[in-house]
Amino acid sequence: MRDRGWILGAFAVVLVLVTWPAWRAVASAPPRRPDLPRPAGATACVAPVEFMRASHMTLLVQWRDRVVRDGVRTYVDSDGRVVTMSLSGTCIGACHTDKTKFCDRCHDYAGVTPTCWNCHVVPPAVTVAGGVR
């Protein structure tokens, strides 16, 4: 019973060490939301911001299937505008021209790495294949 102090002390030290990341997170400021500039001149995305924030990947996959599987290339958005369904042509080429300051910034923050860019290259010189008509 003489070692009780040592045992409890060591136990406390280990407990603090193991839970250290959690303490640190509590102590530090809440993570800053990424600064996502809206494209200059654009007034609205193809759907409300809340929808896009939560479901843009689903919409993109729907676009992909419409274009590639069904051969349909235009989309009528929630404001009645006719948009060419194209990832690098419309989303990047005609709207969010600087992908690094929008898509990438948020994806880095959220820890997602879409593989789309492996194929959908965004060459600076040839961006506008479609765009909002």
Add this chain to the structure above:
Amino acid sequence: MRPGRRVFLRVAGSAAVASAAAVALGCAASGIRRRRLGMAIDVRKCVAADGCRSCIDACHRAHNVPAIPDVRHEVKWIWKEPFERALAVEDADTITAALRGRSVTVFCNHCDNPPCVRVCPTQATWARDDGVVTVDAHRCIGCRYCVAACPYGSRSFNWVDPQPFVPSPLSPYPARTRGVVEKCNLCEERLAVGQLPACVEACPEHAMVFGDLRDPASDIRRLLAERYAIRRRPELGTRPQVYYVI
């Protein structure tokens, strides 16, 4: 009361008539006479321009096709093949003597009975309603069954990362990665915006004729009506829709 045989026949008969009428009406209402896209190549014009690569360059540039020097890793959508290899014909001496030793342009035949489609386990490759046999790069798992099934060698597998071999500047068409199969898509992305296939547009000899094979008034049908045409290995039953006018 049990319905008699007469009642049964009347009900069954009118149901059959109604469903037949619905099918007929459906076809009429949709008003779409399906196109069957195809290509004809005037081989004499093509071989006359010896060494011409206009169609190949235009296609490969438009689709970001890599120029990989190692033939084992080569990716090609359209290329030249020695005549004897591309179009083995019976009675070659009498029919095609003038063409022997020359190269002809070959690419995917967009077959009516495509073996690549039959073997694809993920339906990543399929024939569209207009006959274009195309590949969904998103769905391709790189099993290469289609490469083995195609008797024309029209399909290329990306053994290495193709992008370092794509000449710049890049075109807007998405590039590909290692591990997917690709081939000629009859420029479906250009057809969608009312343009001709890139090869047809680029051919200085106007040797390539593109059109709707179901429309008797189309240029391609008129050419095929006038001249003798052969197809690549018709004996295999793949029903190729690229015609070689010799």
